[in-house]
Amino acid sequence: MSVATKERKLTIARAMAEAIAQEMRIDERVFVMGEDIGPLGGVFGNTRGLFDEFGAERVRDTPISETAFMGAAVGAASDGMRPIVELMFVDFFGVCFDAIYNSMAKNTYFSGGEVKVPVVLMTSTGGGYSDAGQHSQCLHATFAHLPGMKVVAPSNAYDAKGLMTAAIRDDNPVIFMFHKALQGMGWLGTERDAIVHVPEESYEIPIGKAAVVKEGTDVTIVGLTSGVHHGLKAARTLAERGVSAEVIDIRSLVPLDRETIINSVKKTGRLIVVDEDYHSYGVTGEIITSVVEQGVALKAAPKRVAYPDIPIPFARPMEQWALPNAEKIITAFELMEKN
Amino acid sequence: MKPNREQQLWMYEHMLISRYFEETIEKIYMEGKLPAFNMANGPIPGEMHLSNGQEPCAVGVCAHLTATDIVTSTHRPHHVAIAKGVDLNKMTAEIFGKATGLSGGRGGHMHIFDAKVNFSCSGIIAQGMGPAVGAALSRKLQNKEGVAIAYIGEGAANQGAFHESLNLASVWKLPVVFIIEDNAWGISVAKTASTAIERNDQRAAAYGMPGYAVENNDPIAIFEAAGEAIERARSGGGPSLIEIETYRLAGHFMGDAEGYRPKGEKDALFAKDPIPKFREHLAANFDWSNSDDEAMVKKAHEKVDAAIEFARNSEYAPVEEALEKVFV
Structure with a gap:
C-alpha cells in the first residue's frame, strides 16, 4: 500500500459511491438497484460512476415500484446475492414497508438462522430545504424500533465510506441512512464539516460503535x-x-x-x-x-x-x-x- | 406435455401425503381447543390454514421442479411445501413449535423456511411475490440454473405487490412463474365481490406475459400449463401467470364456521374432490390396482405418522432461545 499522507477530501455522496465500487470490484454478488441510480448516478449522487464502470446488469434502474424491488432485494439476498437497494427518500417507506419489516427483518429469525438476508437499504433522510412533510423526515426511530435490521447513519464522509463497506460485508440487513444536507450536493445546502479526508483504500467502520x-x-x-x-x-x-x-x-x-x-x-x-x-x-x-x-x-x-x-x-x-x-x-x- | 406414468404416480402420492397430513393436523389441532374454541390451547396453537382440496396446485407445478428451484408460498403452505420436498419431520415439528422444527419454533405454520430446497412462505398476502422476482433475478445475474415460483391466492391479485411484481418480472424478463390458487374465497369474501374481472389470467396481458386459466382443479391440466410456463422461464423467455380453479375443502382457518358459503357448496366441492378423481383416472389409464393404491396410501400414512411422532416426541427449546437468531 502506498503511503497516503495527502489529504483527499470527499463528500458523503462520493464516499458512498467509492465504497460501493470497491466492494463491487472484489465481490461479484454485490449489485445496486433503485430509482435513478443508473446513468443519473442517484438523485443524491451516491451511485455516481457506478453505471459506467459496472453496466446496466449490476447497476439497475428500477421502475417506480418500491414494493416489487424491495421484495426483490429480499429474494435476491436470500438466494446468495448482496443487493444494495436505494429507497430514494426514507419518507417513501410506506409503500414498501412490508417487504422491509415483515420479510427482510424477519426471515433470518423465521428460518432459525438458515436464511441470510444481506441487503443494504440506503435511503436519504432529513430536511432543511423546504421540501415539506413527505420528503424531509428522518424516521430514525421507525426503523431502529423494529428488530432484525441494523441501522447506521453517518455524519461525515470518512464514516460513510467505512460504514458502507461494513454494511455491504454484513450478512444481515443494514439500513444505511444518509442525511441530504450532509451529502455535499450544493442544491440541498452543504455542511462543510461533513466533507473530510477519506483514504483511498478500503476500510470498515464497525457497526455498533459510537x-x-x-x-x-x-x-x-x-x-x-x-x-x-x-x-x-x-x-x-x-x-x-x-x-x-x-x-x-x-x-x-x-x-x-x-x-x-x-x-x-x-x-x-x-x-x-x-x-x-x-x-x-x-x-x-x-x-x-x-x-x-x-x-x-x-x-x-x-x-x-x-x-x-x-x-x-x-x-x-x-x-x-x-x-x-x-x-x-x-x-x-x-x-x-x-x- | 402430459405427465408420464411415473410423474402421475409421484403427483398422486404427494396429494395423498398432503391430504393425510392435513387431516391429521386437523385432529391434533382440535386437541384441547374445546368446548369453547380457544385458539391458544392444545399442542398446535395459533391460526391454522389447511390446504385440503388444493393439492393439485402443488403437485402439478412442483412435478417440474428440483430442489434448486425456488418456491415462495402463502399462509396456506403445507401442500406446496410437501410437494417441494420440505423436510416433513422438521416442518411438522415447526408446526408444533418444537426445538427440532425448521426454525426451532420461531416461525410456526405460516413461516416455513427450508433453505435446502429453497422453500419459504409468508403470512402476508402477495408478499412472497417480490422475493420470488428477486430470487429469479439472482439466478439470472449469477447465470445459475433455476426458476422461481410464487404461489398466491386469488385474493392476492388485488394487492399492489401483485401488479408491481408482474411488471418488474416482465420488464426484466425474469425466470419466474406466478401461480394463483383460486379457491373462490378471500376468507369470507367471494372472488366475484372483490375482483373487477372474472379471470385473473387476463391480467397477464397488461404485463406483457402469457396467462393461463386452468379449470376444474385438474392436476394433469395444471401440469401441462405449468410445464409450458416453466420451460419458457428456463429457456429465457420470461415470466408467466397461471390461475388455477381449485377448491378449499376446509374453512379459511380452523374454527371458521363458513356461514358465508352458499348452501350446498361444500357438498358440491366434496363431490369433486381431486383425490378420488385422480385415483379413478389412474385406474382407468394405467395398470393401477386396488392393492397398488392401498400400498401407496399406507406408505403416505406411515410417512406422515412418523413425522407427527417425531414432532410429538420433540422438546420445546429453552424459552431464552427466543432471543437468538435475530441476526446471523
Whole structure:
C-alpha cells in the first residue's frame, strides 16, 4: 500500500459511491438497484460512476415500484446475492414497508438462522430545504424500533465510506441512512464539516460503535447525522464560555453503543441528546432512558433537542424554526444550569 | 406435455401425503381447543390454514421442479411445501413449535423456511411475490440454473405487490412463474365481490406475459400449463401467470364456521374432490390396482405418522432461545 499522507477530501455522496465500487470490484454478488441510480448516478449522487464502470446488469434502474424491488432485494439476498437497494427518500417507506419489516427483518429469525438476508437499504433522510412533510423526515426511530435490521447513519464522509463497506460485508440487513444536507450536493445546502479526508483504500467502520468526536468534561452532547454538527457548533460556543462539551456521534442506531454514551455521562454528569427525528418515542428518549436506568449520577435532568411532533412544514421560516440547531442545544444547556 | 406414468404416480402420492397430513393436523389441532374454541390451547396453537382440496396446485407445478428451484408460498403452505420436498419431520415439528422444527419454533405454520430446497412462505398476502422476482433475478445475474415460483391466492391479485411484481418480472424478463390458487374465497369474501374481472389470467396481458386459466382443479391440466410456463422461464423467455380453479375443502382457518358459503357448496366441492378423481383416472389409464393404491396410501400414512411422532416426541427449546437468531 502506498503511503497516503495527502489529504483527499470527499463528500458523503462520493464516499458512498467509492465504497460501493470497491466492494463491487472484489465481490461479484454485490449489485445496486433503485430509482435513478443508473446513468443519473442517484438523485443524491451516491451511485455516481457506478453505471459506467459496472453496466446496466449490476447497476439497475428500477421502475417506480418500491414494493416489487424491495421484495426483490429480499429474494435476491436470500438466494446468495448482496443487493444494495436505494429507497430514494426514507419518507417513501410506506409503500414498501412490508417487504422491509415483515420479510427482510424477519426471515433470518423465521428460518432459525438458515436464511441470510444481506441487503443494504440506503435511503436519504432529513430536511432543511423546504421540501415539506413527505420528503424531509428522518424516521430514525421507525426503523431502529423494529428488530432484525441494523441501522447506521453517518455524519461525515470518512464514516460513510467505512460504514458502507461494513454494511455491504454484513450478512444481515443494514439500513444505511444518509442525511441530504450532509451529502455535499450544493442544491440541498452543504455542511462543510461533513466533507473530510477519506483514504483511498478500503476500510470498515464497525457497526455498533459510537465515536467520541470531541472530548470534554462538563456536558455530553449525543447526536447523529446533522445533530452531530449542531453539537460540534454548540460545543465551540460553549467553549468560549469556559464550558467543556463532549460530543458523541452514535453512528449506529442498531446496535446502539450504550457503553460509550454511559461512560461519557459518568464523566460529565450532564446529557443532551440531539435528533432531527420526531421528539416523542424516539432516539432521544431511548438514549436518555439507557443512561438513567443505569443509575448514572446526574448533575442535572437530561435534555433533548428534537423535531417537534408535527408534520414537517413547508414555509421556510416555519421549517427553520422547527429544526434542531446549535442555539437550541446551548439553550438546553443553560436550562440545565438554572435548575 | 402430459405427465408420464411415473410423474402421475409421484403427483398422486404427494396429494395423498398432503391430504393425510392435513387431516391429521386437523385432529391434533382440535386437541384441547374445546368446548369453547380457544385458539391458544392444545399442542398446535395459533391460526391454522389447511390446504385440503388444493393439492393439485402443488403437485402439478412442483412435478417440474428440483430442489434448486425456488418456491415462495402463502399462509396456506403445507401442500406446496410437501410437494417441494420440505423436510416433513422438521416442518411438522415447526408446526408444533418444537426445538427440532425448521426454525426451532420461531416461525410456526405460516413461516416455513427450508433453505435446502429453497422453500419459504409468508403470512402476508402477495408478499412472497417480490422475493420470488428477486430470487429469479439472482439466478439470472449469477447465470445459475433455476426458476422461481410464487404461489398466491386469488385474493392476492388485488394487492399492489401483485401488479408491481408482474411488471418488474416482465420488464426484466425474469425466470419466474406466478401461480394463483383460486379457491373462490378471500376468507369470507367471494372472488366475484372483490375482483373487477372474472379471470385473473387476463391480467397477464397488461404485463406483457402469457396467462393461463386452468379449470376444474385438474392436476394433469395444471401440469401441462405449468410445464409450458416453466420451460419458457428456463429457456429465457420470461415470466408467466397461471390461475388455477381449485377448491378449499376446509374453512379459511380452523374454527371458521363458513356461514358465508352458499348452501350446498361444500357438498358440491366434496363431490369433486381431486383425490378420488385422480385415483379413478389412474385406474382407468394405467395398470393401477386396488392393492397398488392401498400400498401407496399406507406408505403416505406411515410417512406422515412418523413425522407427527417425531414432532410429538420433540422438546420445546429453552424459552431464552427466543432471543437468538435475530441476526446471523
